[in-house]
Amino acid sequence: MKEMLKSVFRMDEDQAARRIGRKYFAVMDPDYYELETHIFFDDAFTKKSNAVNVYVKDLVESLEDAGNQVHETEIHLAPPKKFPTPYGGRLEWTLPGGTKLFVHLKDKTLIRHKKRWSQVMYMYYLLGHRLLEREIPVSRKERLAENTFILALDGDIDFKPGAVHLLVDLMRKNKNLGAACGRIHPIGSGLMVWYQKFEYAIGHWFQKATEHVIGCVLCSPGCFSLFRGKALLDKNVMAKYTTTATEPRHYVQYDQGEDRWLCTLLLQQGYRVEYSAASDALTHCPEQFGEFFTQRRRWVPSTMANIFDLLQDYKRTIRTNPDISYPYVGYQMMLMVGSILGPGTIFLMLIGAFNAAFRIPNFDCFLWNIVPVALFIFVCFFTESDTQLMVAQILSAGYALIMVAVVVALLMQIQDDGILAPSSLFLFLVAGSFVIAGILHPLEFDCLPHGLVYYITIPSMYLLLIIYSLMNLHVVSWGTREVVEEETPDKVVAVEIKEEQKNNGLLGFLNSKSGGKKEGSFELSFAGLFKLMCCTKPVEEKYELVQIASSLTDISKRLDSMERPSGSMLGEQRRFSSAAGLRMAESPFFQTIEEETVEEFEDKDSLHSEHPKIQQVEKRNYLVNPEWIDDPDLKDGQVDFLTGQELTFWREMMDKYLLPLMKDAKKEMKDTEELIELRNKSIFFFFMVNAVFVVAIFLLQNQKETIYITWPLGSTYNMTYSGGTLIYLQENSLHLEPIGVMFVGVFAIILSIQFICMLIHRFGTFSHILASTLIDFCSRDVEVVAKDMAFEKEGLAIIRTLQKLKKGQGEGKGRKSRTTVGDVARRKTIQALEERNQELHQRPANIETAFNLAFKELAQSPDKQDKLFRGEREARVTFQQLARRRSTLVDRRTSTMGERMRGSVGEEKWSQEPGGTSPINIKT
Numbered sequence: 031m032k033e034m035l036k037s038v039f040r041m042d043e044d045q046a047a048r049r050i051g052r053k054y055f056a057v058m059d060p061d062y063y064e065l066e067t068h069i070f071f072d073d074a075f076t077k078k079s080n081a082v083n084v085y086v087k088d089l090v091e092s093l094e095d096a097g098n099q100v101h102e103t104e105i106h107l108a109p110p111k112k113f114p115t116p117y118g119g120r121l122e123w124t125l126p127g128g129t130k131l132f133v134h135l136k137d138k139t140l141i142r143h144k145k146r147w148s149q150v151m152y153m154y155y156l157l158g159h160r161l162l163e164r165e166i167p168v169s170r171k172e173r174l175a176e177n178t179f180i181l182a183l184d185g186d187i188d189f190k191p192g193a194v195h196l197l198v199d200l201m202r203k204n205k206n207l208g209a210a211c212g213r214i215h216p217i218g219s220g221l222m223v224w225y226q227k228f229e230y231a232i233g234h235w236f237q238k239a240t241e242h243v244i245g246c247v248l249c250s251p252g253c254f255s256l257f258r259g260k261a262l263l264d265k266n267v268m269a270k271y272t273t274t275a276t277e278p279r280h281y282v283q284y285d286q287g288e289d290r291w292l293c294t295l296l297l298q299q300g301y302r303v304e305y306s307a308a309s310d311a312l313t314h315c316p317e318q319f320g321e322f323f324t325q326r327r328r329w330v331p332s333t334m335a336n337i338f339d340l341l342q343d344y345k346r347t348i349r350t351n352p353d354i355s356y357p358y359v360g361y362q363m364m365l366m367v368g369s370i371l372g373p374g375t376i377f378l379m380l381i382g383a384f385n386a387a388f389r390i391p392n393f394d395c396f397l398w399n400i401v402p403v404a405l406f407i408f409v410c411f412f413t414e415s416d417t418q419l420m421v422a423q424i425l426s427a428g429y430a431l432i433m434v435a436v437v438v439a440l441l442m443q444i445q446d447d448g449i450l451a452p453s454s455l456f457l458f459l460v461a462g463s464f465v466i467a468g469i470l471h472p473l474e475f476d477c478l479p480h481g482l483v484y485y486i487t488i489p490s491m492y493l494l495l496i497i498y499s500l501m502n503l504h505v506v507s508w509g510t511r512e513v514v515e516e517e518t519p520d521k522v523v524a525v526e527i528k529e530e531q532k533n534n535g536l537l538g539f540l541n542s543k544s545g546g547k548k549e550g551s552f553e554l555s556f557a558g559l560f561k562l563m564c565c566t567k568p569v570e571e572k573y574e575l576v577q578i579a580s581s582l583t584d585i586s587k588r589l590d591s592m593e594r595p596s597g598s599m600l601g602e603q604r605r606f607s608s609a610a611g612l613r614m615a616e617s618p619f620f621q622t623i624e625e626e627t628v629e630e631f632e633d634k635d636s637l638h639s640e641h642p643k644i645q646q647v648e649k650r651n652y653l654v655n656p657e658w659i660d661d662p663d664l665k666d667g668q669v670d671f672l673t674g675q676e677l678t679f680w681r682e683m684m685d686k687y688l689l690p691l692m693k694d695a696k697k698e699m700k701d702t703e704e705l706i707e708l709r710n711k712s713i714f715f716f717f718m719v720n721a722v723f724v725v726a727i728f729l730l731q732n733q734k735e736t737i738y739i740t741w742p743l744g745s746t747y748n749m750t751y752s753g754g755t756l757i758y759l760q761e762n763s764l765h766l767e768p769i770g771v772m773f774v775g776v777f778a779i780i781l782s783i784q785f786i787c788m789l790i791h792r793f794g795t796f797s798h799i800l801a802s803t804l805i806d807f808c809s810r811d812v813e814v815v816a817k818d819m820a821f822e823k824e825g826l827a828i829i830r831t832l833q834k835l836k837k838g839q840g841e842g843k844g845r846k847s848r849t850t851v852g853d854v855a856r857r858k859t860i861q862a863l864e865e866r867n868q869e870l871h872q873r874p875a876n877i878e879t880a881f882n883l884a885f886k887e888l889a890q891s892p893d894k895q896d897k898l899f900r901g902e903r904e905a906r907v908t909f910q911q912l913a914r915r916r917s918t919l920v921d922r923r924t925s926t927m928g929e930r931m932r933g934s935v936g937e938e939k940w941s942q943e944p945g946g947t948s949p950i951n952i953k954t
Contacts, residue, residue: 031089033188033312035096038067038131043100044191046127046877047829055915057825061195066130068156069185070148074118074135080657082119086135087663090121097126097875101835105875109667114653116680117141117151117688121664126835126875135658142688145252146288149182150272150687156180157259157268159679176205178259182252182289188217188312189254196309197256199802208261208301209293211238211250212309215474218317224480225487226315226322231477235467236784238305239791244783245358246351247303248337252289254311258301267295272687278701278708279335281506287332294336298343300350307471307795319426320419323498328508330499331712337366364780374720375773376493377403378727383432387439392732402428406494410501422498426490433486450743451764456774463785470792500713504705653677723769730767738765824908831898832888833881889913 045065051057069089076083090110097105110121110133118137125131134151136143141151161174179201181194189212197210213234216226241247250257262268271292275281283291293303316322340347344359368375377399384395402425409421444454468478650657659669672680730737741764888894888909899906 031085031185032092032096032099034183034185035089035093036100037183037187037189039097039100039125041065041067041191041194042125042127042129043830043833043877044127045129047826047833049128050829050833050878050881051826054919055825055912056919057822059822059826061198063198067132068152069131069133070152071133071135072143072145072148073138075137075658080137081661082135082658082664086133089133090664093123093131101126101875103835105835106873108874109665111668111670112659112664113670113672114656114659115672116653116677116684118652119656119658121667124874126877128876128878137652138690140652140690141684142690144285146271146285147688149252149288149292150268151683152180153262153268153271154683154687155679157263158683159676161259162263163675163679172260175260175263176258180257180259180262182255182257184253184313186314187253189310193254193309193311194256196306196798196802199798200304200306201256201258204302204304206300206302207258207304208296208299209250209255209257209303210309211247211255211303211305212311213305213307214251214254215310215312216315217312218315220317221483222317222319222322223315224483225491227477228480228484231471231474231480232464232467234305234307235471235788236463236781239307240361240784240787242305243787243790243794244361245355246297246353247305248293248297248340248362249287249290249333250293250303250305253313254309255289261296261299261301264299264301266299267292270295274691278704281701281705282331282503282708283335283339285506286328287336290332290336294340297340297351297354298347300352302351302353305791306798307791308799319423320416323419323422323495324415326495327499327502327505330496331503334366334369337362341366361780361783364776368777368780370716370719371723371773372492373496373716374723374727376489377720377724378770380429380432380489380493381728383436383439386443387432387435392728396728403493403497406497407501410498415502415505418498418501422490422494425494426487429489429494430486433488437485447764452741452766452771452774455743456778459778459781463781467785467788470788496716500709500716503709503712504702506705727767727770727773730769734765734767737768739768739771740764741766824905825912828905828909828912829881832884833877834884835875835877835880885916 042065045063048057048059048062051059052062071086074082074086094105094107097107105126107123107125110123113120113122115134117134117140119135121133121135123131123133136148136151141147157175157178157180161178162171164171166174179198181197193212197212200210201207214230216223216230238247273280273284275284296303316325341359341362344354347354348356348359380399381392381395384390384398385392390398406418406421406425410418413421440453440457444451444457447454449455449458464478464481468475649655653671658664888898895906895909899909
């Protein structure tokens with residue numbers, strides 16, 4: 031989370047520099063932008079006390095720390111402004127650069143949760159409410175929508191402003207571009223991270239580059255992607271994105287791979303999706319084997335479902351989207367066929383590897399490989415996910431050792447068959463393409479050594495992972511980074527019932543003779559397949575204990591509601607921060623809500639009549655005074671309220687799209703049955719296709735002496751002498767099975783296409799970087815450059831230097847203490863109170879104020895100019911031009927303000943406070 035916050039502070043600092051240049055010096059920055067940040071917590075509240083959870087508190091605690099690391103000094107931020115909202119709550123910060131940070135706290139009892147619905151939430155809020163509901167001409171709305179971009183991020187992303195500017199460049203270049211993504215670099219430690227570094231590298235070098243060149247990128251990942259507002263506003267994009275899953279494949283396509291589905295909708299509406307290799311972002315990736323498999327368990331089916339959806343309606347997509355062509359569709363079909371036959375291909379590769387490494391006959395190799403695969407399929411069918419992952423990890427380790435032996439066998443085969451043999455040429459082709467790609471990506475060349483880990487895990491990732499994903503196709507939960515739900519008595523009972531049902535299923539007959547559920551003083555189990563219990567005893571009393579615990583919980587909640595102190599009992603009233611908030615609190619609407627909620631806190635027991643004052647509780651309403659507002663961890667910020675227009679928007683929006691889905695046991699059971707049926711059909715399809723492919727290739731390999739294709743290269747000759755002059759020459763050529771040759775040939779064609787497209791994309795990336803880099807010796811004459819480019823090139827650099835926050839900046843502006851220094855020294859209590867008072871009234875950090883102070887000080891001190899611009903004549907000239915431009919703009923402004931302002935011209939030049947009237951008001 032802190033890395034993402036640091037990236038936000040960098041963007042805030044960059045935007046402040048560009049705004050200062052435009053505001054004070056009229057720098058015509060072509061890359062100027064306005065910025066605001068929105069963070070959505072999918073489930074922000076605890077269930078017991080309706081307070082914010084630990085993740086929200088972590089963000090609040092990490093915010094200033096992240097700012098300290100970016101600004102390299104201690105900064106102070108004003109406490110967040112708190113807004114009760116229909117969906118939960120909202121916190122609002124003003125960052126040092128002046129941009130706003132909004133944190134939306136979703137209560138999943140009020141609004142639909144999970145990532146896709148959070149995306150729907152911010153799309154409709156930012157584009158539908160904030161843009162389309164503005165009272166401006168339609169033409170102006172269209173222009174704003176075309177130049178409004180949403181940067182989608184994950185909570186652990188790390189990037190710099192330059193990466194965002196490169197994505198914006200692509201948007202400005204092509205008005206039909208709906209989305210653009212950058213180069214994602216996985217970070218972390220461990221073997222799984224090494225694997226993913228190489229996997230991400232070749233995926234971006236070859237696959238995304240090829241899609242960008244010959245068509246469109248199919249997936250712009252949500253961890254770092256830029257979307258155009260106009261494209262999202264398309265009725266068949268944003269409106270269709272709100273579709274609730276009703277069919278089994280919808281759960282896989284819509285909710286398991288929401289980013290890919292959003293890009294599929296954009297492509298089907300004619301928009302383009304591109305990839306920029308120069309736009310870098312870092313993200314934390316799974317470091318554990320189980321976490322990685324669980325993540326890919328979602329990705330694999332959703333990827334295939336979305337590609338199949340696109341290919342199924344390819345004719346209409348080609349008519350609608352000018353960047354989608356028949357060759358591109360053919361390329362994607364070849365990849366789809368390769369993905370479907372991937373498990374069978376790896377299985378055949380393992381048979382050949384066993385034969386080459388251990389000199390075992392082909393049929394014996396077939397049996398040796400079918401056993402672990404069948405075992406893993408059996409485990410996936412009849413055991414829990416944890417057991418499946420454990421078995422997959424054990425098999426992966428075994429396959430890794432085998433792949434090490436295969437390397438030695440492969441080298442021996444190259445020596446026997448020669449370097450012109452198909453296996454030798456194919457190895458050189460693949461390895462050579464990777465090495466050349468690494469050389470062409472010099473900053474990512476260190477990813478190549480991780481290819482060794484990638485190689486030894488090929489059976490695990492392309493065989494076991496596919497099996498695991500298909501076998502768990504009916505599991506639609508994310509399974510990663512999910513909040514552990516609080517255990518309640520109802521859930522305990524549900525677990526007990528589930529265990530009882532489980533015992534009645536397959537293998538449950540092992541417990542049927544025991545006469546009831548039992549537990550033992552000594553137990554031994556293996557992978558959940560069987561359990562040995564000694565000294566057993568019945569456990570029927572657990573159900574009674576659960577009922578007692580449930581009753582005690584109800585009594586505890588009842589006592590808590592009666593004993594909570596009320597504001598009236600303490601003689602205090604809530605102070606609202608703004609006049610708007612007071613007006614809304616006093617409005618008939620809010621009074622009606624409060625009156626309706628009084629009944630929730632009334633207690634009809636005898637205690638209420640005996641002690642009426644003690645039983646009074648503060649009236650709580652989630653739109654006026656929710657409990658989370660009083661959380662001390664959220665700091666003592668102002669409380670404000672949404673406008674009536676925004677309240678209406680959220681109510682209508684939530685009623686139409688975002689109300690929590692009601693739990694229906696019958697529907698959930700039906701959905702589960704349909705998902706299991708979908709899983710069974712998918713497994714049967716994959717099994718039959720791969721079985722036919724494996725059997726065909728295996729039989730042809732055993733009949734190479736009869737049915738074969740002669741390999742024309744690398745032939746050997748045997749010479750036999752008969753008599754004195756007769757010589758017999760016999761040519762020995764390699765014999766290859768036809769289907770295997772065809773399949774390898776298709777793979778070679780795909781790799782060749784990807785390699786050529788990678789070269790083309792590298793040239794495009796180089797051109798993009800060159801176009802966004804200012805080079806003096808390639809520009810016009812020096813005098814014109816000094817006039818036209820000083821403010822754009824050096825001006826912003828000087829502004830960034832002068833706007834650096836310094837320690838102690840902003841302090842001393844608070845209320846003065848009446849306690850003297852002597853008194854403070856004599857009384858430690860007063861000293862502590864004084865320090866607390868200064869801390870509370872410390873002025874928040876402000877980049878614009880820091881710049882004004884630094885610029886004024888530097889302009890008045892030639893010695894400091896000499897020290898700062900030592901040996902940099904161009905920078906000194908630029909600063910002098912900035913000072914003259916600043917003076918000219920102030921004089922121009924003051925001349926239009928009338929005679930009564932003329933006396934303060936000299937003071938106004940340096941004393942403009944943040945939020946005041948800017949010299950030049952330029953709107954975008």
